[in-house]
Amino acid sequence: MSHIVIIGNGVAGTTCARHIRKRSDADRITVVSGETDHFFSRTALMYIYMGHMKYEHTKPYEDWFWEKNRIELKRGWVKDIDTSGKKLTFDSGEAMSYDKLVLACGSKPNKFGWPGQDLDGVQGLYSYQDLELLEKNTHPPKSRNNRVKRAVLVGGGLIGVELAEMLFTRNIEVTFLVRESKFWGNVLPKEEGELVSRHMRKHHVDLRLEEELDEILPDEQGRVRAVKTKNGEEIECQFVGLTAGVSPNIGWLKETGIAQKRGILVNEFLETNIEDVYAIGDCTQFETPPAGVRPMNQVWYTGRIMGETLAQTLTGNRTAYRPGPWFNSAKFFDVEYQTYGDVLARMPEHVSQFYWEHPDGEKCIKIQFETATGKFLGINTFGIRLRHEVFDQWLKDGKDVQHIVKHLRQANFDPEFYRSHEHEIAEKWNKEFPNMTVSVKKRFLVF
Amino acid sequence: MRILQFAGLGLFLIAFFTFIGSLFMGDYQMTEAVAKEVISDENHQALLLPELAPMIDKTYGNQFAFASDFQSTFERVNQAFKEQQQWDKVIYTDYTFSIVKASSIGYVADHGGRLFFLIFILGPIGALLYILPQLQLLGPAGIKNHHVFHDNEKNRGIIGIAIGTFLILFYIFLYWFEEYITNWTLIVDPLSMAMNGGAASQWFLYGFMYTIAIIVMGIRMLIKYRHNNYQMIRTGSVMFFQTAFAFTIPQVLAAMSLPAPDMKNMWPLDYSFFFDYRLNEMVEAGTIGFFMLGWGIALFAIGVPLFTYLYGKRWYCSWVCGCGGLAETLGDPFRQQSSKKLSAWKIERYLIHGVLVFAVLMTSAVLYTFFTEESQLFNIGSVYVSSFDVRGWYGFAIGAAFAGVVGTGFYPLMGNRVWCRFGCPLAAYLGLVQRFKSRFRITTNGGQCISCGNCSTYCEMGIDVRWYAQRGQNIVRSSCVGCGICSAVCPRGVLKLENGENNDASRMEAPAIILGNEGVTLNV
Structure with a gap:
């Protein structure tokens, strides 16, 4: 029996703990967190703020679950790690020894050294504490006294859109500064970026593309009063959201001898340079990424899969991280987004693509494939749900693009009675690729 | 728009307090x-x-x-x-x-028409004036559960408790003290006369108000989910079945001096179906009476297994049923109050199946008496118990107290499906079929779940949907009424109500792909 200590109770750390317990009765498992007593869904923070849920609804397991499964929970911030003595020190001065250590300490919002980035009323959104700070920095729901009239968000990514949606529910106007010429430009191709931009503007977001933050200006009390953009414009605001991505939360590990670059360096077995110290989730960086894996992985699913993988290794079945074909999803206000495989924002020369958009401008589908072989590479959809299992199989089988267009209906995951568009999609495809036509039958009414 | 809403709310409150006040007039x-x-x-x-x-x-x-x-x-x-x-x-x-x-x-007897207009015309108009502007105020169509948990009414605040208290009192008077609410029935007498030729009973009044509630709050539902065809069609269905089958057709039948059952209701929810007076009434009505008898038996004997096999219990519970109709419309603002705790589920299992057993035993006793004309069943000490006693207990405890007072009165505190979840014997029966022999399941979408909890929170039946979704397992639960809200509120497109092969393995198991790791074969 060994004592496995996991630092971080997010999805990576918690999944790891659960799966260790599934496979091993004997090991002692401790999960350490300074953030909250129990595991909660970080992605649901926005719903707490908007009043869709309360904090307790975001906890995937009831509080008795941990004791029942003999997963010890320790609340506190670890200050120091003695890797040779295998000992942790908490900021309270308490100590804890371990046999194996798992670092699952997540991310923190990026701050790029903007003047004024630490003023009152300026913040990112990642942790539960960030949410509490946001409550403090804005006014209560349905408040008559709107302390914050306008917010400026800096950096176009997922958290930015979520924050915009959140602030709107408190009647706060949002100006969104995005450095690139299109929204979420490093991930989304042009058409999808435009669709999202259009949708956000429909929701009255004042979206400023190719606009950069220069400086955040304080009032006499040291609170934000305005921002200045690189174009010299001053935008009055009472709140600034820093949403230009996240980076691994590793500053506190500097002195421990655990190798790190942008994240904690791990091999494909999620092992660090020090024996019996592992890292999973947002905080990691692959030294040599396994085939098809990106060096940094900061989404829910990758954290979860790393947790499962490492649990195997820690219970005697040394297992490499092989997450399978990429997938992800998100929601931008009312439009859902899903992706399977690799759809690249900047398409390499040997790749072709096909794009279909619904006349309402809120549904679209983008398929990329190898020009020479027709091999299907990846798909983006907005406003249409797709079946993960089907696309996972198609990607693993190396299906060609015609197969995808022809059998798209098989992968449709929209609720019953939704209008389906496979026929229109195929028609457009046939026009654009007349030497690769497919036939797709029209559905009668909605069936 | 806000002004319109305020005006609507004002009108509604005037109607509401007139309604209460009319009890004390004259x-x-x-x-x-x-x-x-x-x-x-x-x-x-x-x-x-x-x-x-x-x-x-x-x-x-x-x-x-x-x-x-x-x-x-x-x-x-x-x-x-x-x-x-x-x-x-x-x-x-x-x-x-x-x-x-x-x-x-006095006033109510003399000016019934005026009161009818004030209460039953202006009231719904006021409610609609409050509801219709949401088309614009809610912004573009989509899931807008903003402030549900900041809201006094929807989150067990004082307004929620007041609504619950009103409903509880309303049901107590309706079931046991109808002699005190005769003024209300006076107001709807002309309507009753026009529809069925007789004066209004408290049940006519109840049916009328029930129908208005489903229509008005159904319109709210249609607006809230105007982007979702499943919700639109389903809501249209419950509005139709209430208006036509539960309310209008029985009035017409009564006007023709025929037995006037709600022909979409069925045993054992319609627990008095086999009571002697109902059986006699049907037998005496000739061909149409025999048709009603056959129809009523066929509904639960053939309809339930067949349709539940094909579509799951939703075909009844959230598309047809009157209790379900009220829950899905009037009750929708309270769906998030259902408990998702494991302990609640443990209570639920015993309670609902216990009621089913009680319903079957009670009905057997009633039929025994009907056929043998022997009413004595057994003795407790020196007190002999007849089937009339048993059916009386059932009517009091289950039919009135549980279904009405608790079932609806506790909407704001325990969610909108208290009765359907803990008490309805028909739901228990449908659930058994759904659990063991049905093509229906809620499919989860591979690894896309982010465990956010919206699905569980908004499940009116208290199913911890997320527990299944995050492990990629299909949801096959006897209690699921297939309302489809979990699928609607999911931000990542994870849940889909489906009818597929009834292969137990594929229906219940968690496929390994979900876990997304090719290196690991998990025995979940």
């Missing part, structure tokens, strides 16, 4: 003519009228004193017969409701 006075008209049985007249003499032409300021005087007189007469063992003379007809209603004088 006086009560029994004339001899009224007494003779209501107590139409000549023997009863002879027995009761002399005793009622002191009440005749006396004016009472409220129905409580009036009813109390009448009832004590009535009891005294009966008591005397009982003491003298003159069982044939004891009066079993309860005249209280009719006599109170007929004795009402």
Whole structure:
């Protein structure tokens, strides 16, 4: 029996703990967190703020679950790690020894050294504490006294859109500064970026593309009063959201001898340079990424899969991280987004693509494939749900693009009675690729 | 738009308080003519009228004193017969409701039309004025559960508790003290006359209000989910079945002096279906009566297994049923209050199946008596228990207290499906079919779940949907009524209601792909 200590109770750390317990009765498992007593869904923070849920609804397991499964929970911030003595020190001065250590300490919002980035009323959104700070920095729901009239968000990514949606529910106007010429430009191709931009503007977001933050200006009390953009414009605001991505939360590990670059360096077995110290989730960086894996992985699913993988290794079945074909999803206000495989924002020369958009401008589908072989590479959809299992199989089988267009209906995951568009999609495809036509039958009414 | 909403709310509140106030309007006075008209049985007249003499032409300021005087007189007469063992003379007809209603004088009796307009026309109009602007105020179509948990009404605040209290009182009066709410029935008398040719009972009033509630709040539902065809069609369906089958058709049947059941209701939810008076009524009505009898039996004997096999219990619970219809419309603002705890599920299992067993035993006893004309079942000590006792207990405890008072009164505290989840014997029966032999399941979408909890939070049946979704397992639960809201509120497109192969393995198991790791074969 060994004592496995996991630092971080997010999805990576918690999944790891659960799966260790599934496979091993004997090991002692401790999960350490300074953030909250129990595991909660970080992605649901926005719903707490908007009043869709309360904090307790975001906890995937009831509080008795941990004791029942003999997963010890320790609340506190670890200050120091003695890797040779295998000992942790908490900021309270308490100590804890371990046999194996798992670092699952997540991310923190990026701050790029903007003047004024630490003023009152300026913040990112990642942790539960960030949410509490946001409550403090804005006014209560349905408040008559709107302390914050306008917010400026800096950096176009997922958290930015979520924050915009959140602030709107408190009647706060949002100006969104995005450095690139299109929204979420490093991930989304042009058409999808435009669709999202259009949708956000429909929701009255004042979206400023190719606009950069220069400086955040304080009032006499040291609170934000305005921002200045690189174009010299001053935008009055009472709140600034820093949403230009996240980076691994590793500053506190500097002195421990655990190798790190942008994240904690791990091999494909999620092992660090020090024996019996592992890292999973947002905080990691692959030294040599396994085939098809990106060096940094900061989404829910990758954290979860790393947790499962490492649990195997820690219970005697040394297992490499092989997450399978990429997938992800998100929601931008009312439009859902899903992706399977690799759809690249900047398409390499040997790749072709096909794009279909619904006349309402809120549904679209983008398929990329190898020009020479027709091999299907990846798909983006907005406003249409797709079946993960089907696309996972198609990607693993190396299906060609015609197969995808022809059998798209098989992968449709929209609720019953939704209008389906496979026929229109195929028609457009046939026009654009007349030497690769497919036939797709029209559905009668909605069936 | 906001002004329109305020005006609507104002109108609705005026209607609501007029409705409450109408109970306290006017006086009560029994004339001899009224007494003779209501107590139409000549023997009863002879027995009761002399005793009622002191009440005749006396004016009472409220129905409580009036009813109390009448009832004590009535009891005294009966008591005397009982003491003298003159069982044939004891009066079993309860005249209280009719006599109170007929004795009402003053504003409500004179100006019923005016009150009807104020309450039942302006009230719904006010509610719609409040609801319709949401088309614009909610912004572009989509899931807008903003401030549900900041809201006093929806999050067990004082307004929520007040609504619950009102509903509880309403049901208590409706079931056990209908003689105090005769003024309400007076107001809907003209409508009742027009529809079925008779004066309004409290049940006509209830059916009428029930239908209005489903239509008005159904419109709210249609607006809220206007981006979701499943919700639109389903809501349209419950609005239709309530308006046509539960309310209008029975009135027409009654006007034609035929048995007037709600023909989409079925045993064991319709627990009195096999009671002697209903069976006799159907048998006596000839061909159409036999059709109703056959239809009623076919619904639960063939319809339930067949349709539940094909579509899951949703075909009834969230598309057709009246209780379900009210829950999905009037109750929708409270769906998030259902408990998702494991402990709640443990209670639920015993309770709902216990009620099913009770319903079956009670009905067996009733049928035993019907066929053998022997009503004595067993003795408890020296007290003998008849099937009439048993059906009385069931009617009181389950039919009225559980289904009505608790089932609806606790909407704001325990969610909108309290009855359907913990008490409905039909839901239990449908659930058994759904759990063990059905093509229905809620499919989860591979690894896309982010465990956010929206699905579980908004599940009115208290199913911890997320528990399944995050492990990629299909949801096959006897309690699921297939309302589809979990799928609607999911931000990542994870849940889909589906009818597929009834292969237990594929229906229930968690496929390994979900875990997304090719290196690991997990035995979940």
